[in-house]
Amino acid sequence: MPLTITRFAPENLSSAEVTKSLSTDRPSASYKLEYFDVSGMGALPRDILSFGGAQWEDLPVTNWPAEVKAPFGLFPVLHIKTADGKELRLSETIVITHYLAKQFGLLGDNEWEGLQIMTFYSSSLYLRDRLTMRVTWNYKEVQEKAMETFLKKDLPLWIETHTKHLKDNGSNGHYFGNKLSLADLETANDIDHFQCLYRGDEIVNQIKQGSPEIWRVKETVDNEPRLQSWRQSEGYKKHVATSQAMYARTGI
Amino acid sequence: MPLTITRFAPENLSSAEVTKSLSTDRPSASYKLEYFDVSGMGALPRDILSFGGAQWEDLPVTNWPAEVKAPFGLFPVLHIKTADGKELRLSETIVITHYLAKQFGLLGDNEWEGLQIMTFYSSSLYLRDRLTMRVTWNYKEVQEKAMETFLKKDLPLWIETHTKHLKDNGSNGHYFGNKLSLADLETANDIDHFQCLYRGDEIVNQIKQGSPEIWRVKETVDNEPRLQSWRQSEGYKKHVATSQAMYARTGI
Numbered sequence: 444m445p446l447t448i449t450r451f452a453p454e455n456l457s458s459a460e461v462t463k464s465l466s467t468d469r470p471s472a473s474y475k476l477e478y479f480d481v482s483g484m485g486a487l488p489r490d491i492l493s494f495g496g497a498q499w500e501d502l503p504v505t506n507w508p509a510e511v512k513a514p515f516g517l518f519p520v521l522h523i524k525t526a527d528g529k530e531l532r533l534s535e536t537i538v539i540t541h542y543l544a545k546q547f548g549l550l551g552d553n554e555w556e557g558l559q560i561m562t563f564y565s566s567s568l569y570l571r572d573r574l575t576m577r578v579t580w581n582y583k584e585v586q587e588k589a590m591e592t593f594l595k596k597d598l599p600l601w602i603e604t605h606t607k608h609l610k611d612n613g614s615n616g617h618y619f620g621n622k623l624s625l626a627d628l629e630t631a632n633d634i635d636h637f638q639c640l641y642r643g644d645e646i647v648n649q650i651k652q653g654s655p656e657i658w659r660v661k662e663t664v665d666n667e668p669r670l671q672s673w674r675q676s677e678g679y680k681k682h683v684a685t686s687q688a689m690y691a692r693t694g695i
Numbered sequence: 696m697p698l699t700i701t702r703f704a705p706e707n708l709s710s711a712e713v714t715k716s717l718s719t720d721r722p723s724a725s726y727k728l729e730y731f732d733v734s735g736m737g738a739l740p741r742d743i744l745s746f747g748g749a750q751w752e753d754l755p756v757t758n759w760p761a762e763v764k765a766p767f768g769l770f771p772v773l774h775i776k777t778a779d780g781k782e783l784r785l786s787e788t789i790v791i792t793h794y795l796a797k798q799f800g801l802l803g804d805n806e807w808e809g810l811q812i813m814t815f816y817s818s819s820l821y822l823r824d825r826l827t828m829r830v831t832w833n834y835k836e837v838q839e840k841a842m843e844t845f846l847k848k849d850l851p852l853w854i855e856t857h858t859k860h861l862k863d864n865g866s867n868g869h870y871f872g873n874k875l876s877l878a879d880l881e882t883a884n885d886i887d888h889f890q891c892l893y894r895g896d897e898i899v900n901q902i903k904q905g906s907p908e909i910w911r912v913k914e915t916v917d918n919e920p921r922l923q924s925w926r927q928s929e930g931y932k933k934h935v936a937t938s939q940a941m942y943a944r945t946g947i
Contacts, residue, residue, distance in 0.1 A: 446852075446855065446856075448855070448856050448859040448860070450863065451811050451814070452807070454863075458803070458804070458805055458807040458808045458811070458871075459804070459805050459807075461807040462805040462806045462807040462808075465806060465807060466806070514814070514856065514860075515814075515818050515852075515853075515856045516852050516855075516856055517852075531807075533810060533814065534814045534817075534818070535813070535814045535817035535818060535821075536817075537789060537813075537817050538810060538813045538814045538817055541813075542810060551710070552710070552711070553710055553711050553714040554714045554717060554718065555704070555710040555711075555713040555714040555717060555783075556710040556714075558785060558790060558794060559703050559710070561787070561789075561790045561793075562703070562766070562767075562785065562786045562787045562790045565786075565787035565788075565789050565790055566767050566786070566787060569787075572824070572828075573828065576824075576825065576828040576829055577828055577829075577833070581829070581833070581837070582837040582840070582841070584836065584837065585833070585834040585836065585837055588834070589834070600698075600767075600768050600769075601767075603698065603700070603768075604698075604700050604766065604767045604768055607700040608700070608766070611702065611706075619710075
C-alpha cells in the first residue's frame with residue numbers, strides 16, 4: 444500500500460507553541476474528521492462534535508487503499524485548525540475521543556469523575572473491540588462459536604457490572620449525576636453499532652431485556668436535543684445505511 | 696462466576712472530595728496493583744510505579760474464577776491509598792496507565808506532547824491487543840493463518856510508521872525529546888510480551904531487523920536505571936516465567 448506517513452503538526456512548530464495555540468483555540472477552532480463513510484469508529488467523535496456545537500465536517504477517506512496518507516496509516520484522523528490557523532492532526536480513537544470529550548465538557552465536573560467516566564468508556568469500547576476482532580472480522584469458520592462465547596460470557600458480564608453502577612447513580616439514564624457524559628455516549632454508540640450487525644438483534648435484546656438501566660441510557664442519548672439535528676441529517680443516515688450494508692457480509 | 700461488583704470509591708464520598716484528596720496525595724500515596732501473577736496487562740503499570748519510585752506492591756488475584764471482586768469483574772485493578780487515608784480503585788488498562796503516567800511525569804512537557812505520547816501508546820497497545828485477540832487467544836484452527844496476516848500486514852505497518860516518527864525525533868531511543876515517556880515504555884513492553892509468545896521470535900526478529908530505531912527504544916528502556924531494581928527482583932522474574940509457561944499453550 445503506497446503510504447505517506449504524515450506528521451501530527453508542521454515540522455517548524457515546537458510542542459510548546461502548539462500547546463499555546465490549543466489552549467486558546469476553543470472559541471473558533473474548526474475540525475474535520477477523516478474517516479470512511481460508515482459509522483464505525485467515527486460515530487462517537489461525530490456525536491461529540493455535534494453535541495458540542497463545534498464547527499466541523501466529515502472528510503471522507505478517498506482512494507483507499509491505493510493511496511494512504513495518515514500518521515499511522517489508519518483512520519479516523521482528526522484534523523484540528525486552531526484559532527490562529529495552525530493545522531494539526533490527531534490519531535487513535537481513544538485519544539481523539541478523550542481530547543474532544545474534554546473540550547466539550549463530557550468528562551464530568553472534576554478529576555475523579557473524569558477518571559471514572561473514562562473507565563466506563565474504556566469498558567464499553569473494549570466490549571465492542573472484542574466483538575469486532577473475535578466475531579465480526581474473524582474467520583468465517585469460527586464466527587458462530589465466537590459469537591456464542593460473546594453472548595454467554597462477555598456480554599452478560601458487561602451488562603451485570605454496568606447495571607450495578609447505573610443503579611448506584613439512581614437508574615436515571617446517566618452514569619454520573621444527572622448529565623450527559625462520554626460514558627453515556629459510548630454505551631449508546633455500542634448499541635447503535637450492535638444494531639447494524641449480523642445477529643445484532645440477539646445482542647440488543649439481551650441488553651434491553653437484561654437491563655432497563657442500560658436501555659434508559661440509550662434512550663436518554665437518543666433524546667438529547669443537542670444531537671438531534673446531526674442524527675437527522677443525510678450524512679448521519681448515509682453512514683448508518685453504509686454500515687448496515689457492510690456488516691451484512693462480515694467474516695474473512 | 697460469583698461476582699462482587701465493587702465501587703470505585705467509598706459510598707459516602709463525593710467525587711469532589713475524592714478529587715481533593717487525589718490532588719494532594721502525591722507525596723505519600725501508596726498503591727497496590729491487583730492482577731494475576733503474570734506480566735500481561737500488569738507489566739506496564741508495574742514499570743511506571745517502579746520508575747516513579749512509588750510506594751507500591753503487587754496484590755495477587757486469589758481464588759479466581761471461583762470468586763471475583765472488582766468494579767467490572769476484570770483485572771488489573773489499581774488500589775490507591777491517598778495521603779489522607781482514602782481507599783480508591785481504578786479499572787481498565789488505559790485509564791490506570793494514563794493516570795500513573797501523568798502522576799510520574801511520563802506524558803511529556805506540555806499538553807501537545809502528552810496527546811502525541813498517548814497516540815503512540817494507543818497505537819502500540821492496539822497492535823498487541825490485535826495479536827492477543829486475533830492470534831494468541833483465537834481458536835486453534837485459525838491461529839496460524841491469523842499469525843501470517845499479523846506478520847505480513849499489521850506488524851509491518853506499525854514498524855514503518857513508528858520508525859518514521861522515531862527518525863523525526865533523531866533516532867535517539869525516545870519518541871519525544873531526549874527523555875523517557877509512556878510511548879517508549881509501551882513499545883518496550885510490547886517487545887517483552889512478544890518474546891514470551893509462540894512464534895514470538897519471528898515477531899521480534901522482524902522488529903529488530905526492520906527497525907534499529909525501534910530496537911533502540913527497547914534498549915534504552917532496558918538500560919533505564921530507575922527500572923533496574925524492579926526488573927532484577929524475584930517478583931518481576933516470576934511474572935516473566937509464569938507468562939512464558941502460559942503462552943506455551945495458547946489458543947482455545
